[in-house]
Amino acid sequence: MNDNAHMITFDDIEIRRPELAKSYLQLLQAQPGRPIALFAPRRVGKTFFLDQDLTPVSRKARFVPVYADLWLNQAAPLAAINHALEEALDDLTVPTTRAGKIGKTPVKKIGMLSASVELGDEPTRRKLPDDPALRFDTLVARLASQSGHTILLMLDEVQVLAELADGRSAIATIRAVLQKRKRDVLAVFTGSSQEALAAMTVASGGPMYQFAQLLDFPTLGIEYPKALAKHFASVHADKTLDVDDLVKAFEFLGHKPALMKDLVKWMSAEGVTDVQFALNRFVQDGRLIAGWEGLLASLQPFEQVLLSVIAKGHAPFAKGTITLLNKDPRFTVSVSKVRAALERLRKSGVLAKTAGRGYLIDDTLFAEFLKRH
């Protein structure tokens, strides 16, 4: 190592895609009232993109970005959206920093408000409606008018709506408000592809299918493994990584940057340059395995067995598979039992649904591990 204290680490390597963000904004502006829905598997960088690219780019273009994660609030998606809008409204009216306070105080003093405050009857706005749908509509209108800008509403993991019992009504509300307020708000949704696409196929003709434009969200390309290789070379004066091999590994890892980074970090720590060797070792790495074993241990025995059967490439509903599963004396297996277990695994995020209504283990490394298990 040389002494030019490398200020950056592998963790600092981030790929920004402002041009992609700009292109989405342009698309949205060209079709008011019609959101775009970005689909890609988990952990490829959708949330990162919303936060690190779309948010700053939209702010620069004078939008008011508002982000809500529906996955975190599955039981009450509209409440989650409303909460995010209320926070944004607060940010406008309640200064958060000292500088903000100083900046805002005089405005209030010379504004119309102060006169009425002195008279003791501040014309407060009407209370927000309690009904979540009406509240959503009101919040959008208020935030747009108070800010004087168009809102960019980002709804992350929107496939949650397709899975809720009353998801259809939430979708219908969102659609109605986005249409009605199309001059006040643009919207971007994200979803994990297979699941959401399958849900839409089922509900085809359903509201979501008609109104949002579905786009494949592009995963990171070779620029990410390239940047990692470059940093590796700067840390190890006498070693380099083969970029082509790294790119292949990135593909194998499903273009998931965090996994890729962990792999290269491990190579760097061990001084290994053989990517294929590293990948094999990485899959058998103790930490990862501990995590997977923990995950497996949290599942019911039948779910565990079912997972390994899927990892080995068996179709879960096939007659042969069910016969095979029935050989285990612990289980009495039927198609409906398989279906219920698959749904539980899907809800916990271990499995994703594919467009063809099959199921897939979301994490490629975990799938590899199960194959050997």
Ligand SMILES: Nc1ncnc2c1ncn2[C@@H]1O[C@H](COP(=O)(O)OP(=O)(O)O)[C@@H](O)[C@H]1O
């Ligand atoms: N553009 C990027 N550059 C570097 N790392 C990224 C990038 N996008 C995502 N990551 C890494 O991948 C992880 C998963 O990304 P995330 O946005 O949470 O995926 P998703 O929302 O698609 O599930 C992040 O925590 C981050 O470490």
Ligand SMILES: [Mg+2]
């Ligand atoms: Mg995410």
